[in-house]
Amino acid sequence: MGLFQLCFADDLLLLCHADVSSVTIFCRGLEMFATLSGLTANPQKSHLIISKAAQANREALFRALEFEEGHLPLRETTVYCAMEFILPKGIIKEVENRLSSFLWKGTSNRGYPKAFMSKHLLDVIRGKQDSIWVDWISQNRLRDQTVWIASEKTGSWSWRKLLKLHAVLLLHIQYRIGDGENFSLWKDPWHNLGPLIACFPCGPHITRTYAHDPLTMVIEDDQWSWPLIIDIEHLDILNLLPAIHGGVDSIVWVPDGGHFSSSSAYNIFRPLGPKVGWSSLLVGAFRIPRYCFILWLAILGKLYTLDKPWLAHLGNECVLCLDGQQEMHEHLFFTCSYSRRCVASIRQKVRFPWPYQDWQRGILWASVNWRGTHVVRSAYRALLASLTYHIWQEHNRRRFQDIDRPSSTIGSLxxxxxxxxxxxxxxxxxxxxxxxxxxxxxxxPVEGDAD
Known part of the structure; x- marks a missing residue:
């Protein structure tokens, strides 16, 4: 029939050949869709548009479909996404964030597509009853197979990508055996060994069963009732049998208390790292992004100081104090005499309770004492980032431009x-x-100036 669809902002166009047989099949599809989804086409809002070349069958087509006649004025069709209008700043910022994530592919965002697609794969595994898509996958993709043994080398690109998620999902779902009616004896991973057909290809022949048999074939009165197995290689089937719970079979999502959510799936696919206490130093109402970036590198010890092995040919003396001290993060922030004078200059202007300790202990102290949303603590965090940034900037100016500034200037900036x-x-x-x-x-600010 050659049926395909076009989706617009609030309209759906379904196109087919202009003959009675195609329209009849089209009507059957609408009836099947209504049966599965409960949604029917509204005759008052649905129209039949016939091309000029098919006017000879016009009356027969209207009798077959019973829709009103419509017209498609393509010259007046507006493109919804191309309309120009004023957007709020919040929407613009969200769009920019999403585009940036797409273009630069942050590693923390790679788990989102897999998390969302795992929901669809879990629906297929559970055999969701009210899903047209699941029914289509079962009839056209899986047929007499299951997700666990389906070939990952055939089908469309998206289907192959979807199948590759099953290895991860298997580690986070549990087959809870009830009466065995809904589980496949050989093709579902209800057993501790996984799908038995993958481990024992000759298993159906050895046990005198069929590959498509349900699990209930070996369950009787909530007890295992396997046929006699005399083959030694297949005895592992009986040695590692899980418990039977009775009732109806179910597939349980183990994380998040058994309830599936996109956030729990995302936590499975995203790269997890250890939690750090200093992350609070990089946030706040007064943060300046480029300053926080340098502070982040300084905390991790990733700034290009002369203690790095690949910079050994440049010497190791600190370019700020010139006291013969080795240039490293612990020295620059804030053991160096120059950086200490910068802190003293700041304290002449505002109260800055930074402890004179080594860098990592100072960061630990600040992450504990400057945590929270209080505006004073947020200002302290911003000041630490600003001071770190300007000290590193001064380091680069002296190293590459041979230009120096007094510590009082750094403190004032x-x-x-x-x-x-x-x-x-x-x-x-x-x-x-x-x-x-x-x-x-x-x-x-006096009243009236704050706005």
């Missing part, structure tokens, strides 16, 4: 940029906000 960031953020007139403005020596 770090404080002033955070101060400007605080002013740019709209804060409510609370006690915490007043305390922040007083701490940073920012004049409190």
């Amino acid at each position: 770090a404080v002033e940029e955070v101060r400007q960031r605080i002013v740019s953020v709209k804060l409510g007139p609370s006690v915490s906000t007043r305390g922040l403005y007083r701490l940073w020596r920012i004049p409190w």
Whole structure:
């Protein structure tokens, strides 16, 4: 019949040959769709559009379909996604984030497609009754097979990708055996060994059963009732049998308390790393992205300091203090005499309770004491990132441009940029906000100027 579909924002176009037999098959498809989904075509909103070349069959086609006559003015068709209108900033930001994730492929986002597709694969495994797609997959893709033994080398690209997820899903689902009616004896992984047909290809012949038999063939009165197995290689089937729970067979999603969700599936596919306490130092209302990026590298010890083996040919003396000390993260932040003077310069302008400890212990102290959403703590985190950024920038200026600035300039830059960031953020007139403005020596806006 050559039927295909086109989807628009709020319309669906279904096209077929302009003959009575094709339209009759089309009507049967609509009736089948209504039976499965409960959705019927509204005759008042559905129209039959006939091309000029098929006007001879016009009356017969209308009698077969019983839709009103319609027209398709392509010259006036508007493209929904191409309409120009003003978008809120929040929507623009969300679109930019999604496009950035698509273009640069962040490793933390790679699990999203697999998490969403695993839901469809789990529906196929469970044999979801009210899904047209699951019925189509069972009849046209799997036929007499199951997901667990289906070939991953045939079918479309998307189907092959979908099948590759079953190895991961198998580790997080549990076949709970009831009466055995819904499980395949040889093709489902209800056994601890997995699908038995994969481990014992001759199993149906040895046990005098059929490959398509249900599991209930070897269950009697909620007890195992296997035929006599005399082949030694097949005795493992009887030695590793799981328990029978009775009732109806079920497939349980083990994570998240047995209830499937996209978030629990995402946690399976995404690359997990250890939780770190210093992540709170990189967030907050006053964060400046490029400063937080340098702070993140400094915490991880990934800045290109001279203690790296591939930079050994440049020497190892700190370019900031020139005291003969080895240049490394622990020295630059804030054991170096130059960086200490930068901290002292900041403390002349605002109260900055940074402990004079080694770098990692200082980060641990700050991650505990500056945690939370309080505006004063958020300002401290932003100031730490700003100071780290400007010290590293000064390091690069001296190393590559032979230009140096006094520590008082670095302290002033770090404080002033955070101060400007605080002013740019709209804060409510609370006690915490007043305390922040007083701490940073920012004049409190008079009534009418805050807007």
